[in-house]
Amino acid sequence: MAVNDFMHPRNRYRQKPNFRQLVKLYPELNEVASVDISGKVKLDYRNKHAVHLLSKCLLLRDFGLKLELPPNKLVPTLPLRLNYIHWLEDIGAVARWEERKDPVRGIDIGCGASCIYPLLAVVQSNKRWHMVAIEKATDSVESAKANVIRNKLQSYINVKAQKQEGNTILLDVMQQDFPNERFDFCMCNPPFFDSSGKAMQPQDRTGRRREPSNASTGSIEELCTEGGEVTFISQIIDESVQLKDRISVYTTMIGHKKSFDTIQRVLNNASIHNTAGSRFCQGNTTRWAVAWSFDDKVSLSLVPNEQMANCKNVSPGKKKPTGKPFSHRLFELSEVESIKSVQERIVTKLRSIDIDVRTVIASNQAKEMMLELTARENTWSHQRRKRRAGITGTSPQKAEVTIMSSKNGNGTTECQEYNNDRKRPRLEGEKDEECSLTSDRTDDPYIRVALQILQKDDGYHVALQFLAGRAGKDAVNQIL
Numbered sequence: 266m267a268v269n270d271f272m273h274p275r276n277r278y279r280q281k282p283n284f285r286q287l288v289k290l291y292p293e294l295n296e297v298a299s300v301d302i303s304g305k306v307k308l309d310y311r312n313k314h315a316v317h318l319l320s321k322c323l324l325l326r327d328f329g330l331k332l333e334l335p336p337n338k339l340v341p342t343l344p345l346r347l348n349y350i351h352w353l354e355d356i357g358a359v360a361r362w363e364e365r366k367d368p369v370r371g372i373d374i375g376c377g378a379s380c381i382y383p384l385l386a387v388v389q390s391n392k393r394w395h396m397v398a399i400e401k402a403t404d405s406v407e408s409a410k411a412n413v414i415r416n417k418l419q420s421y422i423n424v425k426a427q428k429q430e431g432n433t434i435l436l437d438v439m440q441q442d443f444p445n446e447r448f449d450f451c452m453c454n455p456p457f458f459d460s461s462g463k464a465m466q467p468q469d470r471t472g473r474r475r476e477p478s479n480a481s482t483g484s485i486e487e488l489c490t491e492g493g494e495v496t497f498i499s500q501i502i503d504e505s506v507q508l509k510d511r512i513s514v515y516t517t518m519i520g521h522k523k524s525f526d527t528i529q530r531v532l533n534n535a536s537i538h539n540t541a542g543s544r545f546c547q548g549n550t551t552r553w554a555v556a557w558s559f560d561d562k563v564s565l566s567l568v569p570n571e572q573m574a575n576c577k578n579v580s581p582g583k584k585k586p587t588g589k590p591f592s593h594r595l596f597e598l599s600e601v602e603s604i605k606s607v608q609e610r611i612v613t614k615l616r617s618i619d620i621d622v623r624t625v626i627a628s629n630q631a632k633e634m635m636l637e638l639t640a641r642e643n644t645w646s647h648q649r650r651k652r653r654a655g656i657t658g659t660s661p662q663k664a665e666v667t668i669m670s671s672k673n674g675n676g677t678t679e680c681q682e683y684n685n686d687r688k689r690p691r692l693e694g695e696k697d698e699e700c701s702l703t704s705d706r707t708d709d710p711y712i713r714v715a716l717q718i719l720q721k722d723d724g725y726h727v728a729l730q731f732l733a734g735r736a737g738k739d740a741v742n743q744i745l
């Protein structure tokens with residue numbers, strides 16, 4: 266699989282740019298492009314100036330954005346920046362940002378001289394997202410403001426200099442500049458390295474320094490902070506515990522896998538369990554990301570994770586209190602024409618038994634879909650009992666039934682319903698799990714479940730993950 270296949274499915278740079286066309290459009294690229302022996306036009310990514318020119322040309326061609334940067338400042342590469350924006354869109358779909366009329370409000374911590382994330386966020390959302398951009402370095406604040414003005418986006422992006430006194434990252438800005446406001450998300454591409462000077466270059470497993478395949482751009486001040494990214498992100502986590510849902514979803518990118526694991530532990534230790542993780546893969550660079558929320562209405566375990574599914578050795582959210590998902594292969598590939606048809610069949614079936622279904626993410630190119638199911642009562646496990654209750658006049662809501670679930674020979678789980686008054690004979694050697702359900706109606710959901718549909722090489726699989734509800738995790742297996 267090509268490296269670019271790991272990019273977000275909506276990332277336009279999964280397809281490498283056609284340099285021949287690009288050079289025709291922007292002749293200034295000629296000075297950094299070369300033609301190889303087969304006549305192919307190539308760009309040398311180890312040349313800082315080439316990386317800078319390429320980002321500028323792609324921003325203009327693909328987003329209509331004009332960018333200028335002072336010398337020695339971090340040059341934003343677009344595939345990575347776009348992977349982060351698309352992941353935020355996925356989070357927004359779960360948090361239902363698009364269902365609201367008022368703008369979606371975000372904060373970018375450390376917007377840099379480019380102000381790249383706020384610019385992309387506003388343009389990519391057709392100006393639905395409005396951004397506050399915070400930056401500590403005075404010269405970068407000036408440059409970020411100039412880029413916003415250059416693109417006439419002052420009504421959508423508010424660049425703020427970081428407060429120097431309090432040494433906070435979010436608290437002072439939130440309390441002094443926006444004391445009565447709420448935000449939908451914050452994002453951050455933190456300074457990765459420890460300013461003590463350790464590990465400025467990534468190392469391989471032998472401890473030797475790897476030759477960078479891309480030109481490294483950016484100044485020490487932009488890339489380093491005391492204690493490195495773990496200290497920086499831990500401070501954001503601490504401050505989020507005070508700010509709680511004044512920001513609905515906190516997110517940050519992470520530069521190293523080791524830090525990603527540490528940050529998962531920091532979140533866990535702070536008893537923050539509503540989290541999501543992702544991995545952004547582009548070219549030879551891999552970054553990680555984490556999101557967390559104190560907002561009950563946002564279930565981050567619903568955020569699809571196609572990029573992560575493609576990547577080995579990473580399992581964000583593996584310590585979710587909701588337990589492992591229940592999964593099952595539903596159809597062979599030849600049985601159904603597309604993932605969309607699988608979705609339609611599932612939706613029809615679930616609605617026929619009064620389970621509400623909301624499609625959170627459905628993209629035609631994607632091999633993954635995410636649905637959210639909500640049931641107000643148990644409508645799936647006692648149909649026969651209900652019919653009988655209808656005849657005798659007993660309330661079905663209070664009918665008590667026993668669910669038998671057993672592993673069959675193929676390792677898949679089957680759930681069957683038996684009335685208490687007509688016991689099924691037990692099969693030899695069979696290990697049964699019994700649970701007793703009473704269904705009584707209240708306004709709380711009986712159960713809320715994330716349902717993921719995955720297209721794999723051997724067929725269409727579904728995975729169900731318990732999110733909330735008084736029915737508890739066992740009921741997920743019954744729905745499956």
Ligand SMILES: C[S@@+](CC[C@H](N)C(=O)[O-])C[C@H]1O[C@@H](n2cnc3c(N)ncnc32)[C@H](O)[C@@H]1O
Pocket residue numbers: 339340341374375376377378379380381382399400401402405427433434454455456457486487488490
């Ligand atoms: C890795 S750069 C990211 C720049 C830009 N967002 C991008 O992705 O290209 C980190 C930025 O965070 C800024 N920064 C560092 N500490 C900060 C703080 N406490 N508050 C706000 N910005 C900070 C740095 O000056 C730098 O511009």
